[in-house]
Amino acid sequence: MSVVTPRQRVLEEHRQPHQIPDEEKHSTNRKERVIEFIIKLCGVSAIFIIALIFLFLLREGLPALTQVAISDFADARWYPIEGKYGFTPLLFGTLLVTAGAVIIAVPLGLVTAIYLGEIAPTWLRDILKPLIEILAGIPSIVLGFLGWLVLAPLIQKAGAPTGLTALTGSLILGYMALPTIISIAEDALYAVPKEYRDGALAIGATRWQTIWRVVMPAAKTGTVTAIMLGIGRAIGETMAVMMVTGNAANINNFQANIFLQPVRTMTATIAAEMGEVAQGSTHYSVLFAIGIVLFLITFAVNSIAARIVGKQSRSRGSSL
Amino acid sequence: MSATEGNTNQENKILVNDFDFYYGDFKALIGLNLPIRTNQITALIGPSGCGKSTFLRSLNRMNDTISVARADGEILLDGKNIYAPGVNVVDLRRRVGMVFQKPNPFPQSIYDNVAFGPRVMGLNRERNLDEIVEEALQSVVMWDEVKDDLKKSAMELTPGQQQRLCIARTVAVKPEVILMDEPCSKLDPMATLQVEELMRRLADEYTIVIVTHSMQQAARASDFTGFFWLGELIEFGETFSLFTQPKKELTEAYITGRRG
Numbered sequence: 001m002s003v004v005t006p007r008q009r010v011l012e013e014h015r016q017p018h019q020i021p022d023e024e025k026h027s028t029n030r031k032e033r034v035i036e037f038i039i040k041l042c043g044v045s046a047i048f049i050i051a052l053i054f055l056f057l058l059r060e061g062l063p064a065l066t067q068v069a070i071s072d073f074a075d076a077r078w079y080p081i082e083g084k085y086g087f088t089p090l091l092f093g094t095l096l097v098t099a100g101a102v103i104i105a106v107p108l109g110l111v112t113a114i115y116l117g118e119i120a121p122t123w124l125r126d127i128l129k130p131l132i133e134i135l136a137g138i139p140s141i142v143l144g145f146l147g148w149l150v151l152a153p154l155i156q157k158a159g160a161p162t163g164l165t166a167l168t169g170s171l172i173l174g175y176m177a178l179p180t181i182i183s184i185a186e187d188a189l190y191a192v193p194k195e196y197r198d199g200a201l202a203i204g205a206t207r208w209q210t211i212w213r214v215v216m217p218a219a220k221t222g223t224v225t226a227i228m229l230g231i232g233r234a235i236g237e238t239m240a241v242m243m244v245t246g247n248a249a250n251i252n253n254f255q256a257n258i259f260l261q262p263v264r265t266m267t268a269t270i271a272a273e274m275g276e277v278a279q280g281s282t283h284y285s286v287l288f289a290i291g292i293v294l295f296l297i298t299f300a301v302n303s304i305a306a307r308i309v310g311k312q313s314r315s316r317g318s319s320l
Numbered sequence: 321m322s323a324t325e326g327n328t329n330q331e332n333k334i335l336v337n338d339f340d341f342y343y344g345d346f347k348a349l350i351g352l353n354l355p356i357r358t359n360q361i362t363a364l365i366g367p368s369g370c371g372k373s374t375f376l377r378s379l380n381r382m383n384d385t386i387s388v389a390r391a392d393g394e395i396l397l398d399g400k401n402i403y404a405p406g407v408n409v410v411d412l413r414r415r416v417g418m419v420f421q422k423p424n425p426f427p428q429s430i431y432d433n434v435a436f437g438p439r440v441m442g443l444n445r446e447r448n449l450d451e452i453v454e455e456a457l458q459s460v461v462m463w464d465e466v467k468d469d470l471k472k473s474a475m476e477l478t479p480g481q482q483q484r485l486c487i488a489r490t491v492a493v494k495p496e497v498i499l500m501d502e503p504c505s506k507l508d509p510m511a512t513l514q515v516e517e518l519m520r521r522l523a524d525e526y527t528i529v530i531v532t533h534s535m536q537q538a539a540r541a542s543d544f545t546g547f548f549w550l551g552e553l554i555e556f557g558e559t560f561s562l563f564t565q566p567k568k569e570l571t572e573a574y575i576t577g578r579r580g
Binding site for chain 1: 385411425426428436439
């Protein structure tokens with residue numbers, strides 16, 4: 001909890017990079033300056049590299065816009081060999097699989113985090129938390145195998161025409177996003193000061209009311225971050241999705257249940273086709289253009305998250 | 321206001337009978353017997369670790385959140401044992417509210433802080449809530465300070481205001497007893513005085529038990545005082561006589577500063 005006095009607030013608002021007065025400059029230790037320079041270099045180069053990546057994406061991807069008409073991108077067919085670069089099936093595939101993963105992972109992840117952070121006894125939490133964090137480290141290809149060998153046959157047995165469907169992808173992605181969501185959301189809940197819980201309990205709130213009305217709002221920043229990182233992981237995931245979604249870039253014959261049809265995601269398309277295109281060809285540029293769109297989606301997700309989180313005041317030294 | 325003035329109500333709101341309390345194997349409270357008088361301010365004094373806070377937290381079973389804690393004996397609230405099996409702790413805490421040492425407003429607006437209690441009790445009609453919030457803030461003499469800033473975050477208030485807000489939050493549930501655990505130890509002298517005056521006003525409607533490290537505060541602000549030492553209640557009586565004519569040597573040594 002941070003108690004911000006007016007003086008601290010003024011200091012915070014007028015905070016500037018630390019200026020060293022002239023008379024002290026000469027006496028400033030040489031070592032200090034070297035360390036400061038290295039830190040500055042690291043910070044600047046991180047930004048620089050991200051900018052470079054984006055520029056590279058633009059350079060490789062933008063020619064696609066001149067070679068393919070915008071209306072062709074809106075087409076429902078993705079047949080690169082025939083020059084049909086209809087983008088909608090891929091966007092649809094990514095959004096469908098991601099939405100499914102979010103619907104599965106977010107409620108489950110938050111409830112698990114609440115259980116671990118608020119309800120489970122300490123000894124159980126100490127066992128479960130590291131286990132869940134280990135799950136986050138399972139290579140996605142292994143989960144892909146699991147989905148292919150175990151999950152897909154189950155879904156087919158349940159009545160789908162094929163086991164390789166959007167639902168299979170959503171389940172695997174949801175499972176992949178779960179450890180991230182649980183771990184980070186639980187950290188956020190755990191960081192909520194005990195005083196808040198005591199304050200609520202001491203005037204007759206039930207445990208659940210305390211969690212829902214005090215602890216969760218106080219941990220909003222962390223839980224939103226957890227969800228966004230989970231979504232980020234789901235959107236960007238390639239290999240596991242490629243293995244289990246059936247890779248059919250086809251939205252012409254809808255199934256009654258859209259989740260039970262094979263789809264192809266944007267990431268899977270890039271991974272599957274990048275190896276067989278000629279550098280500089282239209283197909284090549286279009287794949288990079290897909291990369292740009294992915295980049296923009298991720299950027300949008302992060303911006304939305306920053307907005308939600310930004311509403312809470314953030315000041316230096318605050319505990320959350 | 322001197323401690324011997326005011327009303328001399330002798331009804332017992334709470335009666336403590338042979339109460340023991342354990343943290344695991346450690347016996348933190350030993351054989352306590354004392355009354356808490358209705359609409360009076362009872363102060364609990366004693367050195368750190370003497371059990372006064374533990375006792376305070378026993379009065380609304382806040383110690384239940386500690387898994388190794390265990391209580392023996394009985395604490396009667398209006399004649400009913402709060403440690404009897406089947407007692408609803410949530411209902412108990414609505415009747416016996418608590419204010420903590422460190423001001424702990426929720427990181428929400430001033431209005432939402434005060435409305436928290438009524439809301440969890442199921443009151444959601446805005447008009448009634450507005451009235452309750454105003455009334456609670458009036459009763460802690462804060463309404464005029466904050467009436468135009470009700471949407472402001474409680475975290476922006478001064479510590480003194482935060483503590484009074486926490487008292488308002490407790491008052492808004494209309495409890496019968498208010499427990500205060502060193503409510504002024506994080507406040508400056510002015511804010512401390514405000515809280516003490518506030519307690520005096522609130523004692524018209526509520527029974528108040530306060531744990532304090534400051535003997536001046538106990539002497540200034542309370543009607544009855546209990547002196548705790550190593551988990552035992554050494555002496556209990558009217559504040560004025562306990563401070564002027566202590567019956568036990570240990571009490572005298574403590575309040576004159578020779579032990580502590």
